[in-house]
Amino acid sequence: MAKFEMQLPDEIMRDFQRIHDNSEEIFGAMTKAGAEVVESNIKANLPQSIRNSKMMDCLRVTRTYKTPSDDGINTKVGFYGYFQNENGETVPAPLVANVFEYGRSNLPFPKQPFMRKSFKKAQIEQAMLDAQRKASGGLLE
Numbered sequence: 001m002a003k004f005e006m007q008l009p010d011e012i013m014r015d016f017q018r019i020h021d022n023s024e025e026i027f028g029a030m031t032k033a034g035a036e037v038v039e040s041n042i043k044a045n046l047p048q049s050i051r052n053s054k055m056m057d058c059l060r061v062t063r064t065y066k067t068p069s070d071d072g073i074n075t076k077v078g079f080y081g082y083f084q085n086e087n088g089e090t091v092p093a094p095l096v097a098n099v100f101e102y103g104r105s106n107l108p109f110p111k112q113p114f115m116r117k118s119f120k121k122a123q124i125e126q127a128m129l130d131a132q133r134k135a136s137g138g139l140l141e
Helices: 010-021 023-045 054-058 093-102 121-135
Strands: 059-061 077-079 082-084 090-092
Touching (some): 010 023, 023 059, 023 121, 054 059, 077 093, 090 093
Antiparallel strands (some): 059 077, 082 090
C-alpha cells in the first residue's frame, strides 16, 4: 500500500489559523456590507411620498448578530418603529412599508414595490467579497 505524507509550511498554517480565529468578524463585515448596499438601494427605489416623510427615520440596518439556533451571522435591513404621519397620527412604519410594497384591496391603492427591487444579487455579492478581502487582510482573495 502506498503512503504519502506532506507538511504545509508554518506560514500557511498560521494564515489558516488567523482566518479561523477571525471568521465571525469576517462574516459579520460581509453581511454588514451587503446590508448597506441594500439600504442604499432601498433609499434609491423609495416612492417620492415616503422619501419626503418622517418614515425615512425608521429605515435602519441592525447590528450584526449571531443566531443561537444555527450559529448564522446576520444583519437585517428594514423599517422599525413608529412615525407621525401628516395628520399627526402615530403609525407603525412596517405596516406602511407593507402597504406600499403589496398594495391594498379595499382602497384603490396600487402596489408600488421598492423592497424587492432593492435586492440585486450581483451587487450585494460584490460588496460582500470586497468586505471579505478587507476584513481578512488580503488572505482570502
